[in-house]
Amino acid sequence: MSEYIEHDRDKISVGIVEKKLFTFAEPPDEMVLESGARVGPLTLAYETCGTLNEDKSNVILILHALSGDSHVAGYYTPDDEKPGWWDNMVGPGKGIDTDKYFIVCSNIIGSCMGSTGPCTINPKTVLPYGLDFPVVTIGDMVEAQKALMVHLGVKKLLAVVGGSIGGMQVLEWCIRYPEMVVSAIPLASTTKHSALAIAFNEVARQAIMADPNWNDGEYYFGPKPDMGLAVARMIGHITYLSDESMRLKFGRRLQDKSDFSFNFDADFQVESYLRYQGKKFVERFDANSFLYITKAGDYYDLEKQHGDGSEVKAFSKMAAAFLVVSFTSDWLYPTYQSRAMVKAMKKNGLDVSFCEIEAEWGHDAFLLPNARLTAVIRGFLERVFNQSPK
Amino acid sequence: MRFDLQIIASWIEPGTRVIDLGCGEGELLKYLINHKNVTGSGIEHNESRVTLCIEKGLSVLQGDINEEVLDYPDNAFDYVILSQTLQQVYEPDTMIRSMLRIAKKGIVSFPNFSHWRCRLQLLSSGYAPVTRQLPYEWYNTPNIRVITIKDFRKFIHEVGFNILKEVAINTQSEDRYGKAINFLRNLRATYGIFLIGNGK
Numbered sequence: 162m163s164e165y166i167e168h169d170r171d172k173i174s175v176g177i178v179e180k181k182l183f184t185f186a187e188p189p190d191e192m193v194l195e196s197g198a199r200v201g202p203l204t205l206a207y208e209t210c211g212t213l214n215e216d217k218s219n220v221i222l223i224l225h226a227l228s229g230d231s232h233v234a235g236y237y238t239p240d241d242e243k244p245g246w247w248d249n250m251v252g253p254g255k256g257i258d259t260d261k262y263f264i265v266c267s268n269i270i271g272s273c274m275g276s277t278g279p280c281t282i283n284p285k286t287v288l289p290y291g292l293d294f295p296v297v298t299i300g301d302m303v304e305a306q307k308a309l310m311v312h313l314g315v316k317k318l319l320a321v322v323g324g325s326i327g328g329m330q331v332l333e334w335c336i337r338y339p340e341m342v343v344s345a346i347p348l349a350s351t352t353k354h355s356a357l358a359i360a361f362n363e364v365a366r367q368a369i370m371a372d373p374n375w376n377d378g379e380y381y382f383g384p385k386p387d388m389g390l391a392v393a394r395m396i397g398h399i400t401y402l403s404d405e406s407m408r409l410k411f412g413r414r415l416q417d418k419s420d421f422s423f424n425f426d427a428d429f430q431v432e433s434y435l436r437y438q439g440k441k442f443v444e445r446f447d448a449n450s451f452l453y454i455t456k457a458g459d460y461y462d463l464e465k466q467h468g469d470g471s472e473v474k475a476f477s478k479m480a481a482a483f484l485v486v487s488f489t490s491d492w493l494y495p496t497y498q499s500r501a502m503v504k505a506m507k508k509n510g511l512d513v514s515f516c517e518i519e520a521e522w523g524h525d526a527f528l529l530p531n532a533r534l535t536a537v538i539r540g541f542l543e544r545v546f547n548q549s550p551k
Numbered sequence: 552m553r554f555d556l557q558i559i560a561s562w563i564e565p566g567t568r569v570i571d572l573g574c575g576e577g578e579l580l581k582y583l584i585n586h587k588n589v590t591g592s593g594i595e596h597n598e599s600r601v602t603l604c605i606e607k608g609l610s611v612l613q614g615d616i617n618e619e620v621l622d623y624p625d626n627a628f629d630y631v632i633l634s635q636t637l638q639q640v641y642e643p644d645t646m647i648r649s650m651l652r653i654a655k656k657g658i659v660s661f662p663n664f665s666h667w668r669c670r671l672q673l674l675s676s677g678y679a680p681v682t683r684q685l686p687y688e689w690y691n692t693p694n695i696r697v698i699t700i701k702d703f704r705k706f707i708h709e710v711g712f713n714i715l716k717e718v719a720i721n722t723q724s725e726d727r728y729g730k731a732i733n734f735l736r737n738l739r740a741t742y743g744i745f746l747i748g749n750g751k
Contacts, residue, residue, distance in 0.1 A: 484605065503612060507622040512592070515612035516601045533598075537605040544608035 174244060175210045175252045175259045178235040180275055182206055185308045188284075192304065198295035202284070205309050206231045206268040206275025210251070211259035218549055220315050221257060221542070222306070223247065223266040224323030224330040227397070227454055228446055230274035233266035234259070249530040256535035257542065262319065267309055269302040269330070271454055273447035276305075280381065280447045292378035297453060299326070299461045303333045310341075317341060319549060320542055321481075324348035324527040325494060326458045332502075336467050339480040344545040346484045346538060348527040349491050351498040352463035352472060358493055361400050362455040365393035369448045378449050390448040391439030398438050403490035403523035407431060472505040482512040484541040486534065488526040489519050514541060552582055554722040554729035555660050555742050559632060562658060562716065562746055563587055567629035570594070570654065572616040573636040577604035584609075594619045617641065620649045628654035635742075637661045638694040644710050651712060651749050660744040663719070665699035665737050683723055684741050700736055700743040707747055716746035 184204045186192040191201030208231045213220065223233050225246065234251035236244055251257045251264055268276040271294070279294040286293070310318070321342055323331045328350020335345050354362070372389025374380055402410070415421075416433035427433040468475030483506055487499035496517045506513040518533050520526035527534070552560070556579045563569060565587045571580050574593030577600075583589045593611040595601045604611035612619065616633075617640065631654035633646070638661050640646045650657040662684040669680035679689045687694065700719055707714055719740030722729025732740040 482610070500614075504622050507612075507619075508624065510624060510627060512610050513612060514605050514610050515614070516598060516605060517613055518602070519598055533602045537602050540606035540608050544610075547608070 169244070169248055169252065173252055173254065174248065175235040177239070178208050178210055178232070178237065178245070180206055180208060180231060180237065182275060183309050183312050185305075185312065192301075192308075194295055194301045195298045196296055200277070200295055203270055203277045203305060203308075204275070204281075205270065205277075205305055206272075207309060208232055208234075208245070208266045209264060210234060211261070211263045213263040217263075217315060218317060218319060219262045219546065220318050221262045221264050221320045221322060222310070222318050222334070223251070223257070223264060224306070224321065224327035224334075225266065225268070226323070226325035226327045227458065228394075228442070228451075229327070230272065231266045231268040232274075233264065247528065250535060250538065256538040257322065258539070261546070262542070265309075265313065265315070267306045269297075269454070270305045271297040271302070271450060271457065273450040278447070279378065279449035279453060289379075289381040291381070291449060294449070294453065296456060298457050299329045299333050300337070300466070302457065303330055303337055306330070306334070307338065317343060317549075319546060320344045320346060322346040322348070322538075323350070325350055325524065326454065326461075328494075329458065329461045329463075332463055333461075335479040335481045336463070336475065339478060342479075342481045343549050344482040344484070344541070346486070346541065347499075347502070348486045348534075349488055349494050349499075349524055350502075351494045352475070352502055353461060353465070354459050355495075355498070358400075359459045361396055361493070362459055365396045366452050366455060368392035368396065369452060372448075375448060378452075380448070385443070386448045387443040390443045390446065390451060391436075393448075393451055394439045394442040394446075395435040398435055400493045401523055401525040403492055403521065405490055406522045406525075409521060410434075472501060473508045476502075476505040476509045476511065479506075479509070479511060482545055483514065484537065485513060485515040486527070486537065487515075487517045488522075488524070489517060490521050491524045491526065493524040552578055552727065554726055555720060555744060556582070556634065557727075558718055558720065558744055559634060559658050559660065560587070563589065563630055565589070568627070569630045569632065570623075570628045571632045571634070572620065572650070573633065574600075574604065574609075574611060576600050577607055577609045577611060579632070579634065580604070580609050580611075581607055617646065620646070620653060623653040625652055626655060630654055630656050630658060632658045634658070634660045635662065638696045638698055640696065643696060643706070647707070647710055647712065647747070651747065655748065656715065657747045658744065659703070659747060660742055661698050661703065662694075663700050663737065663740050663743050664697045665701065666741050667738050670738075682741075698743075700740060703743060703745060707745070712747050712749055714745055715748050718744045720744065 186201035186203045191199040232245040234245040234248045271278045283290045321334045328347035331347045369389035372386035374384045375386035411431040414430045416430045464472040464475045487496040503515045569589045569591045571593040580591040601613040631650045672680040719732040719736035
């Protein structure tokens with residue numbers, strides 16, 4: 162996902178929030194991952210906003226995409242340049258209304274945003290894990306989030322909401338804990354990456370691993386593979402946009418010049434944009450985490466893991482009411498993937514609403530302010546909240 | 552609510568499962584959920600109408616009814632509604648069979664093409680009829696099927712289903728008021744509404 166985060170134009174905000182940490186799986190009770198590896202202790206960063214109601218029936222779990230974090234809305238300090246990544250959706254009176262619901266946004270294991278991942282110190286070696294950190298899956302991420310819910314005393318989730326890789330976590334929550342999840346909103350998501358999506362991820366990973374500073378993942382005490390990570394991010398940004406959005410946003414316009422430079426500086430606006438995005442990303446993200454999280458996304462295959470190859474069988478284990486949303490110009494997680502999900506839900510008699518929202522901004526559309534997206538999420542949540550037993 | 556929808560609503564038993572194919576902005580579904588406590592869902596092609604439905608708290612999905620109807624298990628619903636859409640369906644017999652596969656009963660309504668105004672226009676002017684119920688020219692109409700009340704009865708028997716109930720009404724297209732026609736229906740009614748089943 163991208164970095165379009167802006168301040169709310171109406172200055173409506175949930176206010177000051179705090180990054181909280183939850184540590185669990187202390188040895189000898191380490192978490193056993195899908196790969197069989199054991200890892201612990203594990204820390205998960207999370208953020209909460211809104212108020213938990215008396216019967217704990219208003220909990221909404223928000224799960225973020227590849228490069229996101231637990232900071233979903235509001236500000237850490239009054240001087241912050243930017244609010245959380247979904248501030249346009251989450252706040253008082255917004256689509257996900259913090260006056261009504263208690264929101265938990267959880268980070269993922271493998272991340273570098275406060276949770277345990279490759280850049281965390283391995284207690285056994287007292288050095289950063291690097292590639293010694295075991296490969297984690299979407300299922301492992303969800304199991305860690307489940308431990309967080311137990312810690313918070315949450316037994317029912319009114320809704321689990323997430324886009325992209327966050328949407329995969331949403332589906333995984335629904336299949337692992339059908340009795341806990343009342344409703345689910347996977348946005349711009351899929352049950353499995355297409356070859357196209359895997360291909361882009363692989364090129365991005367290769368860019369990181371080809372950077373001499375990467376050094377097999379051991380770079381934490383020296384120069385970092387910034388160039389590789391920046392290129393990986395640039396590739397990502399191409400996939401988050403679309404032909405149309407790039408045409409509208411940049412066209413062939415030149416950056417701060419009227420003619421070509423006849424060298425290899427950034428001539429075109431699109432080049433300058435990508436370089437800027439890449440540069441900004443390396444300031445906040447760890448290259449190894451990028452490898453781990455993209456791999457988890459590529460490995461994810463809901464029907465293979467839970468349905469012996471059948472999507473219909475996989476969804477038969479779910480019980481949530483669904484709102485599935487795709488976006489017209491999203492070529493990374495195209496509408497046909499959401500439709501396939503919807504089909505499997507229907508065949509299982511699940512309550513499903515679906516819409517394909519007209520949007521020119523490609524995969525990133527789910528993060529951008531969009532009146533229709535806000536309206537459907539608000540309406541859907543109100544219904545499930547009113548229907549849920551009090 | 553539109554008069555024809557009021558009649559459809561009156562035929563639906565409380566507490567049943569209902570699907571509305573081509574549910575528009577969800578007016579009928581919302582009514583049925585609020586007043587008849589049904590479990591309702593809908594299919595609608597148009598994005599802005601779908602979002603309006605979901606916004607209202609309805610379970611509606613965006614898609615082509617001809618394709619979407621195929622995914623539901625047999626007898627997933629008690630009633631399937633096709634309101635003023637049959638005249639736009641490319642394969643009406645396939646649609647009717649699909650409807651009575653996924654639901655026990657079907658409710659179909661359509662503008663009656665043999666209303667005297669249509670007949671008179673064709674007879675007197677020689678132009679294809681344009682009425683308040685069928686307000687399009689031949690070249691821009693979404694209505695690719697010309698259906699009369701008599702034709703529909705014949706059609707239902709030919710595809711092997713039963714008519715359980717029928718009402719012919721005279722109402723304007725968006726009107727809340729209207730009346731049932733019992734005499735010379737095929738000539739005097741602007742709409743036909745049928746409850747159909749597979750007779751078992």
